[in-house]
Amino acid sequence: MSNSNLTHSTPLLEVQNITKQFPGVKALNRVSLTLNKGEVLAVIGENGAGKSTLMKILAGVQTPDSGTLLINGNKVPILNVEEALNHGIALIHQELNLSENLDIAANIYLGREPTTCGIINQKQTYIESEKHLKQVGLKLSPHTLVGNLTVGQQQMVEIAKALSIKARILIMDEPTSSLSLHESEALFSVIRELKAQGVSIIYISHRLGEVNELADRVVVLRDGENAGDLDRDSISHDQMVQMMVGRAVSQFFPHTSHEPGEVVLEVKHLRTPANPKHQISFALKRNEIVGISGLVGAGRTELMQVLFGIDALRSGSISVNGQQIHIQSSKDAIKAGLALVPEDRKLQGLILEMAVRENMSLASVSRDQGPLGIINFLKERNLTAEMISALNIKTPNDRQIVQFLSGGNQQKVVLGKWLAMHPAVLLLDEPTRGVDVGAKEEIYHLMVELASKGMAILFVSSDLEEILGISDRVLVMHEGQLTGELSREDMSEEAIMQLATGQTHKTVVT
Amino acid sequence: MKKVLGILILLIVVCFVTAVSNENFFSAYNMQNVIRLTSLFGIISIGVAFVIISGGIDLSIGSVICLVGSLLPYLLVEHGFSVPAALLLVGTISIAIGLFHGLLITKLKLQPFVVTLCGLLIYRGIARGITQDETQGFGTAYKGLRYLATGKIDLPFIEGFKLPVPFLIMLGLAIVAAFFLNKTIFGRYLKAIGNNEAAARYSGIKTDRVVIMSYVICSFLAGVGGVLFALDINSVQPEGIGNFYELYAIAAAVLGGCSIRGGEGSILGVVIGAALMRVLRNSITMLGIPSQLEFAIIGVVILIGVITDELVKRYAIQRRATQQAKQNAE
């Protein structure tokens, strides 16, 4: 399919037959790809397709079991990060990788400090860092400690760091997963600028809209193998989905309207510890799916955490089914019928070292306990089996360690844990972050199904497509303040962005 | 289970080697002694295992032993407490210590290493202050109480060999501990917290309570150990007793498969670990190795144990990988 490299004599980077085996999974099986000078190559694929693994190999973080790398047609062994950097290959990892105890400049130059006899030339790093921060549109002093930044800001620092490397090949592994539209746009213009300078970019994302917008070429991976390439002209949403999943995905956003029932969750004058000056009030009804939109750091996660008792509320009241409840811990929230699928699956959602079964029952095990707190193992097994089949979780058995599942299946385990509790209100914080299209679709269907059965669903998402696609109503937040509410009829990208940026009249400029 | 197997084999090898070169090793008398000391150290090791599984550490065990061990005879002999009253008091003290650690660690978010390091300094200091560094003992009295530590029970079928009472205490505690760790939600929560505290909290677990509980268990079992040590040796010098015992207990737990990173561990393994430590010291005497080298040998054996464990684990992972690769190829 890809004949575009005929115009170039030799590709800048050529990857041939890379194989990588992890205990339990073959992450990559004879994968090949080529990258030309000055092109944006998108690599897409379902969760666990092996995208990150391939990129880590290119960046020298992991070593392949077999396969060759060619740069400008010359075979090169890449054994460690330093060598990769010497070849001009830089990787922005999927996960944030910053030292929170160091300032921005120190992070940007970590491992590449300008030195004289081992002594760091501090001044130079600050001057240079400032430039790169400006480039990515981050208005912060390079002296700021990274630990004090929001996730989105940290992601921008990662990008600034990658820019400072002045790489020939810049790999971005899901750079926008924690960025809002606004910041994403800033990133895209940086990418275009780099491309114009002749830098080659490998871009990984589950947001196919972005891929459509940016990519010159798309390489699709499926189950650790090449599943085909797409040229600029043949890139289309459906085509990409088809190649990733191996089948056509018919109705991506399965929105069906239900008549909302009575109010289940009512929040009045809520003030959160992170944003104590604003009061938040809203109500959530049965059968309703309500999205919460906003820019990075808008305070959505904070709101969810207060509702679920992770953080203490400053003031205000929360009622469930008309009954005011005092939530002091997540246990109280669960008792009141709330459930939260947290933002960070690996840090907050799962015990990675434990089995599927143990993760699945973690919340319900205390409900099903016998005398003396004895675990009801039978119930635990049955429940897990039920959830595995209901959610279509791909796992060899219920004793599989969760760590070895793909992202989407991990997310389903978290969902299963809460569905077992039959919550009245389901809180979802970025439920599809880093989840591939196939699993995304399943999650959407599940949300709609649960809502139709009477559950009230409140979900936070930074993916506007998704907010527009399945919510009955959307709440928009800006810097800790609930700036507005839009019904399904009034929803549009522009309307949401206006509220999200705190503007009420002017249109958004990017 | 696999982790326990390795240490079990090591234990058997050490026993075998010692028995071959000195037939007295397996004599009823020697076995009784080894079993009694294993039981005492086993009890404190089980306690620290709970803390280690929860992802913490307790460096104060030796000092709790010292405090409880010197207070018991002090209260009984010096202050004429009744036995139940004295036991109740020292029990309460050890539980209070655990509670204190747990609260500082969970509510004030202090580091367990630091909190219990202070504990290590403080409790021994208090014991020394109270007793004025005088050796405490029961004299020839309190035979009934001392039966707990020095008593032996005839076994129906085995000639000559009598089971030391502390072994029964340890066995009871180990069974209860294993039950709690593996069959109850407390144990499940403990492991979950040891692996990922945040995820446990997000699942509605009151993590603080569980963590506090683990420190309470640890200090309480250290207190039980202190009582038994005092009853056993009948001569408690507050300045010397229990020095470094926290390290022996931690070493036994690590040998028995607890990971200092938290989340992992089995009670059976810990007990075997404690047994290995004691058998080693006994073997060193039995083999006539000079006392000076005792600790060096124990250190080397622990190190070899953990290195082998690590290498075996790596090998197993590698083997699984190649096996799967083969399967995939088919």
Place this chain on the structure above:
Amino acid sequence: MKKVLGILILLIVVCFVTAVSNENFFSAYNMQNVIRLTSLFGIISIGVAFVIISGGIDLSIGSVICLVGSLLPYLLVEHGFSVPAALLLVGTISIAIGLFHGLLITKLKLQPFVVTLCGLLIYRGIARGITQDETQGFGTAYKGLRYLATGKIDLPFIEGFKLPVPFLIMLGLAIVAAFFLNKTIFGRYLKAIGNNEAAARYSGIKTDRVVIMSYVICSFLAGVGGVLFALDINSVQPEGIGNFYELYAIAAAVLGGCSIRGGEGSILGVVIGAALMRVLRNSITMLGIPSQLEFAIIGVVILIGVITDELVKRYAIQRRATQQAKQNAE
């Protein structure tokens, strides 16, 4: 700097209180002794600070002191080594020990706590085995060498008070250490690794090398400490010397603002921490508090130190939050 300020205030308060109730505290003689001991403990605390900043821990310091401290007189007196040869040998041994720890921890991925716990047992055992538990000393010889530990230097302007030579050694080491920690890539990498090892590795840092280096520094400084302790007391009992010194060193480092979680710490703070520990012990005598309570008091002071530190930190965060809220509101 702020962290250092708190401990500095504590140190000043302790000094002040002691001086008020006993004028001998500030006598030249007493100050010289306190400074000499502070310097010795300061040196080993600086070493362990490097390991703590890298996110590790070293429990073997006391045993390294024991090994080096007993070997030096043993080699000189019993085996007639020349001074440079003996110093070279013990220096090499302590570096080798650090290398050994570092390799096990980075290459075999063993837990620092476990590796250095084994070290704690092994090195003392070796020292005792080699010396047969005989007390080692220099007798009345090696005056020149012993000047390193016991010598004093006249100060030009201050009457009576002479500066102990170990203070100069400590000062030199502290300046070099602070320089490395704050101005060079090694220090930068060390902090980065202590905070987030993966991030450092992904940035192309050879993290293993840096971690190994930190253990080498720690063991080497423990070795330097061992040499100076031996020269100072001139009578090294392999069973006794350096027992628990690792804990004092760690406590000094923690008091000085190192976080056991890694990534944080300042050399100045560590030195002040070591000084506080020494001054406390001195004060306890000066104030006529029974020596049994010594450790209890030190423990309580450390605990109060870390608790206050934690509370102040919380308060600062809260204040910052409200300030920001105010700013935002404007």
Place this chain on the structure above:
Amino acid sequence: GCNQDKKITTSETSGSKSEKKKTVAYVTNGIASFWVIAQKGAEKAGTDLDVNVEVRMPPKGVSDQKRMVQELLAQGVDGIAISPIDPDNQNDLLQEIADNSILITQDSDAPESPRQCYIGMDNYKAGRMCGELVKEALPDGGEIMLFVGRLGQANARLRRQGVIDEVMGRSDDNTRYDKPGEPIKNDKYTILDTRLDDFDFPQAKANAQDAIAKYPNLKCMVGLFAYNPPLCLEAIRDAGKLNEIKVVSFDEEGPSLQGIIDGTVVGTVVQNPYQYGYESVRVLKALAEGDKSVIPENKIIHIPARKITKKNVKEFWAELKSLVDDVDQKEEGKAKSEKEASKPADDSKTTEKKKAAKSDE
């Protein structure tokens, strides 16, 4: 116990130097009930002779001892009686004391040092006495084990060597040293080994038990530190071998004395710690006041060790009690608690000591 009230008076004294009350210090080599008795003697002398007495017990060996001495010097004491842990190598410290104050040694001597005199006994000789007790216990010979906390300390070494030389029938030579680990034999006796416990009491008991297990023919256990014999006795009692294995003891722990009465302990070699304390303070006071007549020609005030066996144990114990009681009554003054009556008789000695200690609080 350390005498808190005394120290408070000290600081008062140093606050107003016009009062000519002297302050002398008594520094031990560790913490033990032996030293508590010595402390009683020193305190008694303090009250009798009207001097302040500072008692220091270094818990952790040489470095603690050095620090404590230096702190005493910093306080400006008028004299120090010290039991040097390692006399050969502590010359500097001793010199420092002599330079800044008055130095005498007690319990353990440092003949090379500038000490004014030595008060105590000869550990090697005491060891030989102990050896005599061993020979008495085993007239027909047999296997012997030695137990001690640490061998690094000079007193432990000398005692051990004394026992060995006496049992082996060698001549007096306190510079001899038989390395532990190897059995030492003659035609009658075999000294199997010396086990060390590092002051870890459970281990000390375990050492005794291991020895019983390993050597079925073991006939005699010698405990060279005060706590060793009672723990040996415990082990033997547990093993039911009270009639087979004899214990030879050092120092005057209650259980050891009781053992002598019961016949389970052959005998013990006692020093006279009370006298060490008393004499040290007396001599120091005299020296501090410029009276050198207290020092004999050879600069050694011998307070000989004694063998205590079944013959003289009762008198000795009574004497010990009276010494301790004496202090008690003076310090406690008023009625002794009625609790005493309810206490086990054999424990009364420890009880007294503790009471004395408590009254200091």
